């Protein structure tokens with residue numbers, strides 16, 4: 001059985017299906033029949049078209065929603081630069097990255113007291129530029145409290161793929177509410193206003209974010225696998241319309257070109273009474289992933305673990321893949337079962353949600369839940385010395401690996417830079433990661449043996 005949250009009572013109801021055209025009304029009759037923009041919308045609502053792709057994008061890629069709301073999003077005062085800016089960026093919002101070829105590994109990231117989802121965001125890595133809609137940013141969030149009352153946030157720069165590592169997030173979005181627990185992910189598309197509250201009793205929250213500056217995530221093609229397995233379409237969940245009729249003072253914080261701006265308004269941005277379309281936030285329980293693997297011999301490429309992919313214009317090459325390593329059975333015979341040693345033209349940023357990862361037994365810092373590692377373009381890596389020894393001696397009986405564990409990878413075709421914070425200020429980079437992982441590999445070569 002999958003390790004999921006689906007047996008835990010849910011707080012909200014959802015619309016099921018990835019990339020589906022959905023509609024939802026918090027008040028029956030709020031959506032017009034047979035048209036998008038009537039002269040006088042029901043209940044005195046305003047109609048707002050919300051585009052996630054160019055108007056002229058091909059039909060199969062076109063993403064948009066129609067929001068029927070109390071006041072349009074345009075009803076706000078001018079934006080002003082926020083007092084506090086995102087770490088890791090210049091005064092003009094340009095991400096400041098160092099490009100280094102070393103393998104990097106971080107201890108679990110700290111959760112400072114008094115931080116929330118937004119103020120506790122730290123830029124770790126990335127590539128490209130949101131102004132030209134190219135590349136991505138990788139962040140860790142660490143929050144000990146809910147976002148400030150009456151504050152909402154949106155990113156004009158990209159889609160947020162949020163991977164929760166600890167603590168549940170109660171995410172209120174313009175299109176409705178998502179409860180995102182450990183082992184679940186959420187995608188908040190570019191422009192969607194949202195706020196993040198911590199859930200009582202679930203403790204501090206920590207996790208990872210991939211902000212995708214270009215395109216949107218989609219399900220990977222399955223090719224010869226057929227029409228099922230991996231992340232199944234029906235398991236993605238979109239929120240139901242939810243609104244509040246609130247005329248108090250609100251602050252909307254925008255991430256725009258790497259800088260933060262605040263605008264005030266005298267109404268809640270969460271006033272969408274009904275919506276229809278295919279541009280919406282969604283969540284997914286990683287425990288529902290139907291994992292496949294080798295049933296004969298040899299270790300397949302990790303692309304079989306792809307949950308979501310954001311393709312680049314080069315066919316088969318992703319700006320970002322979101323890949324997971326769930327609990328699974330290893331049954332391959334006569335083979336070295338863990339991942340092989342390799343060098344990759346892609347960059348591999350990994351995080352650990354829970355448990356331990358089968359290619360790293362750890363040691364001296366190790367790969368721990370809430371930590372991370374980065375193996376950049378052509379960065380040589382593979383099992384550490386202990387894992388290698390164990391795997392060469394293992395009896396190749398069917399074996400369950402990763403019980404209670406979930407590791408993930410953000411894999412990108414781009415060379416990922418790292419920020420000063422992630423390299424130095426944090427002081428959490430494991431200086432000896434390389435030495436402790438591969439410096440202890442023994443020579444095994446003997447021309448006389450076979």
Ligand SMILES: [Fe+2]
Pocket residue numbers: 342344348375381
């Ligand atoms: Fe790798």
